Amino acid sequence: MIKVSDLRAQRAKAYVDFKAIAEKADFNDTDQKALDDAEKVVKDLDGQIERAVRVQGLSAASAQPVAGQEKDATVPAAAETDKYVKDKSLMLGAVAKMIGAGGGNVYTARQAAQEAYGESHPVTKALLASVGSAAGFLVPPDVMTEVIPLLRAQAVVRSAGPRNIPMPRGTMTIPGAASAATAAYGAEGKPIGQTQQGVRQIVASYKKLTALVPISNDMMRYADPAIDAFVRDDLVKVMALREDLAFLMGDGTQDTPRGFLSFANGHVGSNGGTVGTWLTGGNSTFAVNGTDPANSTGGNFITSTAAYTLATAAAELGGAVNRLDQANVPDSKRVWFMNPRSYNYLFNVQNSLGVYVYRDELIKGTLLSYPYKKTTQIGTNFWDTTGTNKDLSFIMLVEMTEDMILDSTQLELAVSREGTYVDATTGATVSAFASDQTLIRAIAEHDHQLRHQASVAVIQGVRWAPAIS
Structure with a gap:
């Protein structure tokens, strides 16, 4: 079959011949016949070109791969010469x-x-x-020299300003008054009655807080940023948070310090009340204050209203302040401790006029004139006494001049490549030297005490939460 390009070349030549005849100056009858013949040639070639183009179009539409090309019709690339x-x-x-x-x-x-x-x-x-x-x-990837840390709770007790007392020998006896002498009026000449002060003592002893992390030496050699610095900084934070949790919520068992909640519970128990037991997986027992004796309160617990309102919340906050006042606790450095959920409720709660009741004061850093600390170390997953509500929390008001942290050993970090440790998963003893590892160990020794157990007021069973959470 003649190519379309060849036909178009013939047509161009035929048109030139046709034009030459048509433009003759001395055009005559003989030229007319030649012109008609030349025009016919041009038109015949136009027809051939049209038919050839149509054939090509139909041929492309019905093309089939040749044998061996059914799976890959891609034309192989030419040999690379660059x-x-x-x-x-x-x-x-x-x-x-x-x-x-x-x-x-x-x-x-x-x-x-x-x-x-x-x-x-x-x-x-x-x-x-x-x-x-x-x-x-x-192109090497960029790596920041900072490792993104975990999101953590805030350590709040030490920052609230307790008394920090050195305890270099690991134990300390702190004497205190248990009862006061009495005074009475009497008639002239009447013998003066005998009276005697009662004494007590607090015996503090160190509680050992530890952590141990093994690190591959290969990781330390080649990691960027330096993994040992990351592990060190992480250990410092977890140690601070663990002691803070003990200072807030610890019950004093299993060689741990007592926390504010435990001291408030002890005050209830010493006054004949019901000691509380708060659980996150079963029905709790709420603390019940004992009979109020003179110069005391019988206990400083307030049970929050489950179906809370602004009015009940305000009454409970005021009640916590009143409990400390009635127990003659000094008003020198009182601090609130609460979960952020409780804070966010107070920050957003409005009265019937649409006025934010506590927001202005909270922005200034106080609640009922006392500073506050918020931390998720005070949980929101405690159960009530029937298991109906499982989202309870605590709010504590503590007189920090009564709080004592007795430090025997400040945070101490040690590094070893020769020590051994017990694998937490397998229970096997592992040699750091044989395993080409480095051990980073953290130790702190301290105790936590209150001069008077009445120095803590606790609102228990708190369900306060912002309307949208």
């Missing part, structure tokens, strides 16, 4: 040169390569940093 592809050293050198020109930035390097070599050049294509096999491995 010197940058044939010689890998040229490719690496050019890529490195463009990265240098781009100041180490791969995107700037690609732009420089496009200007120097062209958009489709192998060097430009090789700078696709997302494809390692295309030399993207030449």
